[in-house]
Amino acid sequence: MAIIETTDLTYTYPAGTKLSLQDVSITVEQGEFVVLTGPSGGGKTTLCRCFNGLVPHFYGGKLEGNVVVTGLKVGEHSIYELARHIGLVFQNPENQLFALSVEKDVAFGLENLGIPRGDIRKQVDWALEITGITDLRERPPHELSGGQQQRVAIACVLAMQPNVMILDEPTSFIDPVGAQKIFDVINELNKKLGITVILVEHRLDLASKYANHVIVMDEGKVVLDGEPREVFNSDSARLIGVGIPKATRLYQILKEKGISLKKVPVNSEEASQLLREVLTHDRG
Amino acid sequence: MIAVKDVYFTYPNGVEALSGVSLAIRDGEFIAIMGQNGAGKTTLVKHINGLLKPTKGEVAVDGVSTRKVSVAKLSRKVGFVFQNPDHQLFCETVEDEVAFALRNFGFKEQLIKKRVTWALSLLNLTRYRQTSPFMLSGGERKRVALASVLAWNPDIVILDEPTIGQDYQQKEKLRQFIVQLNTQGKTVIIVTHDVEFVAECNPHVILMAQGKIVAEGGAKETLTNRDLVTQAFIVPPQVSQIFFELSDLKLPTNVIDVYDARKVLLDRLEVSS
Numbered sequence: 136m137a138i139i140e141t142t143d144l145t146y147t148y149p150a151g152t153k154l155s156l157q158d159v160s161i162t163v164e165q166g167e168f169v170v171l172t173g174p175s176g177g178g179k180t181t182l183c184r185c186f187n188g189l190v191p192h193f194y195g196g197k198l199e200g201n202v203v204v205t206g207l208k209v210g211e212h213s214i215y216e217l218a219r220h221i222g223l224v225f226q227n228p229e230n231q232l233f234a235l236s237v238e239k240d241v242a243f244g245l246e247n248l249g250i251p252r253g254d255i256r257k258q259v260d261w262a263l264e265i266t267g268i269t270d271l272r273e274r275p276p277h278e279l280s281g282g283q284q285q286r287v288a289i290a291c292v293l294a295m296q297p298n299v300m301i302l303d304e305p306t307s308f309i310d311p312v313g314a315q316k317i318f319d320v321i322n323e324l325n326k327k328l329g330i331t332v333i334l335v336e337h338r339l340d341l342a343s344k345y346a347n348h349v350i351v352m353d354e355g356k357v358v359l360d361g362e363p364r365e366v367f368n369s370d371s372a373r374l375i376g377v378g379i380p381k382a383t384r385l386y387q388i389l390k391e392k393g394i395s396l397k398k399v400p401v402n403s404e405e406a407s408q409l410l411r412e413v414l415t416h417d418r419g
Numbered sequence: 420m421i422a423v424k425d426v427y428f429t430y431p432n433g434v435e436a437l438s439g440v441s442l443a444i445r446d447g448e449f450i451a452i453m454g455q456n457g458a459g460k461t462t463l464v465k466h467i468n469g470l471l472k473p474t475k476g477e478v479a480v481d482g483v484s485t486r487k488v489s490v491a492k493l494s495r496k497v498g499f500v501f502q503n504p505d506h507q508l509f510c511e512t513v514e515d516e517v518a519f520a521l522r523n524f525g526f527k528e529q530l531i532k533k534r535v536t537w538a539l540s541l542l543n544l545t546r547y548r549q550t551s552p553f554m555l556s557g558g559e560r561k562r563v564a565l566a567s568v569l570a571w572n573p574d575i576v577i578l579d580e581p582t583i584g585q586d587y588q589q590k591e592k593l594r595q596f597i598v599q600l601n602t603q604g605k606t607v608i609i610v611t612h613d614v615e616f617v618a619e620c621n622p623h624v625i626l627m628a629q630g631k632i633v634a635e636g637g638a639k640e641t642l643t644n645r646d647l648v649t650q651a652f653i654v655p656p657q658v659s660q661i662f663f664e665l666s667d668l669k670l671p672t673n674v675i676d677v678y679d680a681r682k683v684l685l686d687r688l689e690v691s692s
């Protein structure tokens with residue numbers, strides 16, 4: 136079942152001089168783990184803002200075409216209503232944090248949904264634990280390091296466990312071990328609870344192993360849309376500046392020298408296994 | 420020359436962010452500071468441009484203590500790009516933003532125009548010259564912040580998370596530019612979690628944990644040292660992971676770059692065939 140469907144989405148910001156989205160038609164199935172990538176300024180954040188109604192309700196301007204999320208036509212429902220189903224981790228964590236303590240920020244969304252106190256407590260504790268910030272719970276978010284703030288922003292959305300989780304470069308400030316741990320948890324929510332994940336990322340080495348659907352945007356348009364292996368290995372992905380996983384890149388440059396691995400690897404496990412076959416075969 | 424001598428720093432809320440950091444950076448060096456969130460990286464680099472002064476210890480740039488010069492004066496020499504671009508953007512157009520510091524430093528209008536044009540082109544922002552920085556994407560805003568500092572050509576360039584929001588092409592351009600700065604004898608210090616970028620740039624790496632420097636060395640030796648990366652909450656570059664998984668085949672374990680990787684693999688296959 137499609138959980139997000141856009142048809143011919145076209146949009147210009149009120150102060151914009153060019154189209155930020157142009158005829159974007161995509162379908163995301165319930166339970167997919169989508170990686171959305173492509174050059175800076177390509178329209179990724181703008182598209183995410185259409186999913187939770189920030190575009191057009193908050194940013195204004197005219198949104199042409201259709202966008203339906205969890206069965207709701209975004210144009211006809213308020214941001215507040217949509218927030219019950221869709222959580223968005225902002226690209227810039229500071230724009231999302233405003234409470235006087237980390238704990239209050241993480242509890243805020245849940246309180247708004249009218250969830251019983253005991254449950255709020257449990258969910259907040261869990262989200263803080265998962266993001267590794269339990270010991271920061273009393274601290275004001277504006278007195279934290281960049282990565283600590285971003286962890287709070289992620290905890291806010293994790294605590295809500297929405298049907299659709301949209302994460303806009305959620306780990307750009309987070310140390311790699313922390314990022315991997317958070318991706319693992321998101322992956323678990325995706326696989327076990329069927330939560331649909333849309334992850335905007337430039338650094339694909341860490342994230343791509345979880346994805347089963349990759350969308351590439353450039354200049355406001357969808358230029359590639361498909362299975363990770365195909366998309367990462369396509370010539371156009373590299374040419375427009377997608378930071379394809381190094382495992383895939385290694386496959387490509389080995390091929391230039393006449394060494395073919397049996398399939399296209401997208402992570403280190405796959406690459407080492409395929410290389411092992413070539414290395415041990417030639418020896419015997 | 421930057422000399423950090425046994426620096427301690429405590430924020431007003433009582434958090435001790437630096438606990439005895441000593442460091443010497445020579446002119447023309449390229450340094451990447453890496454490590455866990457909250458390790459003290461941003462706090463440390465803010466000491467180099469004088470934004471923060473040590474609670475104890477001393478920081479000197481070219482022999483002058485940061486306590487003895489104003490931030491305004493020091494910033495002519497030390498350019499600083501904040502982790503979060505929103506902390507440094509405030510003008511109405513991208514052009515004014517990039518020209519702001521140049522005007523402050525008293526450059527002539529004609530030269531300002533030239534420098535702005537150059538910086539915008541370097542960072543792929545030419546088409547946004549008259550746009551408000553607040554109407555740009557996240558990655559574009561970061562590039563405006565970079566442009567506004569690189570424009571005045573400081574001797575020491577400090578970039579806190581320069582690759583945030585940047586696609587591969589922008590990163591490659593930035594890498595080439597950093598190399599160029601180094602060959603001009605300029606010092607470049609980046610703070611970053613982007614291990615793949617570090618693997619491609621090959622800087623001198625400083626690892627921080629809990630307010631201290633825990634290790635330093637070449638990118639290859641630090642990023643492939645399992646104990647060190649674990650201590651600093653780093654995940655090794657993907658190429659290094661691949662070679663680690665193949666370590667029983669007696670391949671070298673200090674490979675972090677795809678082209679080096681290819682060379683090693685080709686050598687091995689030729690020898691064995």
Ligand SMILES: Nc1ncnc2c1ncn2[C@@H]1O[C@H](COP(=O)(O)OP(=O)(O)OP(=O)(O)O)[C@@H](O)[C@H]1O
Nearest residue numbers: 148155175176177178179180181554555556557558
């Ligand atoms: N508030 C705004 N007003 C006007 N134009 C905007 C606004 N926000 C973004 N834009 C423009 O819309 C286009 C798409 O921006 P968007 O933020 O969606 O890009 P992105 O793919 O998320 O890029 P990045 O990877 O750098 O975050 C860009 O050209 C940008 O300059």
Ligand SMILES: Nc1ncnc2c1ncn2[C@@H]1O[C@H](COP(=O)(O)OP(=O)(O)OP(=O)(O)O)[C@@H](O)[C@H]1O
Nearest residue numbers: 278280281282283430436456457458459460461462
């Ligand atoms: N303005 C502030 N007020 C109080 N404490 C702060 C402030 N900024 C940072 N800290 C604290 O100081 C410590 C070091 O923070 P710093 O920003 O230097 O870390 P960092 O290594 O740059 O981390 P990150 O990778 O998350 O950016 C952290 O424990 C942080 O919570």
Ligand SMILES: [Mg+2]
Nearest residue numbers: 180226556557
């Ligand atoms: Mg964006």
Ligand SMILES: [Mg+2]
Nearest residue numbers: 280281461502
């Ligand atoms: Mg920092």
